[in-house]
Amino acid sequence: MSSATFEKGMVFFLSILTLLVSSLLLIILATVFAKGLPALHSGFLIEASEDFGRAGGIFYQLMGTLILMTGAILISLPVALGSVIYQTQYLKSKTGKEICRQSGQVLNATPTILFGLVGYLFFGVYLETGVSWVTGSLILAVMILPTLQVSIREAIEALSDQYKETGMALGLSPWSQIKSIIVPQCYYGIITGVFLGLARAAGETAAIMFAATTFSGIRLPESFSDPVPTLQTHMLVLTQEAANPETLAQAWGAGLVLLSLVFFLTVMAWILRGRLKMEAEL
């Protein structure tokens, strides 16, 4: 085989691989749409599920997912912001910075079921938060920490030195610089992180399945110790237990809603990222 033929063959092979990868997303989207759309009816998002998920809507499941996501971001954001500000503004040792960065990456690569197990043992059992939405939010908060940190760190590091020097030259203390330069100038980076973190939390099932969620028995939590129904648990249980096509269709419907939620959050993050770039070039 001549090298030119080999070259052509390689390019063809690589293009097939690329096509395969891009079509995967399309296949998943198409399947979820095809299977999920029939389940959608006008009240799907605002009605409670009935008859153990066979009929009705997914209102409380959607609420449950949103509660866990909101709880997670409210806990995670201040922690992530504070720690990144410390790492970028105060920590001088290069080794220290590298350790922080690497530990974030390891945390990001940890199987989420382990977050669930360790999180449940620590929060649920040791801190006695039990199987509840609080435990779930705490676990998700830990899980999305690296996502938030990476986003915020990127934004802060991309911030032009000019701004920092100008602030310094005006006699601003490090705290004033953080308050009036770093946080406002990195606003879009922080919000991008928030959306990516929310998307990650929304899609997560394993970490919260046995620590925070329930399939039935509860609609909205009435105390800190109540679990919540979520879209993820709803889908999982319905697909495992489904005895008829209507129930299965409900699961696909919930899946479509969840996918749309994640998709929406990711697109928002994407748009804001564009603005962040514009800001950096200002």
Added chain:
Amino acid sequence: MSPAIQIKNLTVTYGSMKVIDDFSCEVKENSVTAIIGPSGCGKSTLLRSLCRMNDRIAEFHLAGQVLMKGENIYHPDVDVYELRRRVGMIFQKPCVFPKSIFENVLFGVKHRIDKKDYEPLVERVLTEVNLWKEVKDRLKNLATTLSVGQQQRLAIARTLAVGPEILLLDEPTSSLDPESAAAIESLIESLKTHHTILLVTHLHEQAEKVSDNLIFCNIIK
């Protein structure tokens, strides 16, 4: 009367690189001193050392003394933030924040003064830099919409608002057109009445025109 600035045997190194070697000089109050020389000769470093802008650079090391009105600014008891308010620095490329002109002027003093003093201060410093007439009707506009020359004058106004005694100007006209540069040059002469000014420039002509004293870079090296 003790001089505004006294530099005694100043040596500055970055890691193993010596940037300033055993340099001494005195600067009189309310004068303009120009520091000239080719780029990379340490003139910016000298300027930055006078308001401790290099403190955050890990490899930066300084020996010798810098005295302002007889007080060593590198003494451990010195409040570096207060020092930087007394010694203002203007950079080569004007840097305005993506906020209104009004907010930009107040950037360094906003939490330090009363709200009722905002407007008089903004008018005073913008007048001092000859920008008031040009922008008084659009103080709420984004500062980034100003021309580069106007932005540089705004940056000077922002520094003046903090109330410094000494102004350090690091090639303030090098990114400006000739007309804006001339405006800054005449501004420097008028600022001299209340401030001690150190000006880094690579333009001999500019140095001759605005300065009372000249420091040549080869002396620093």
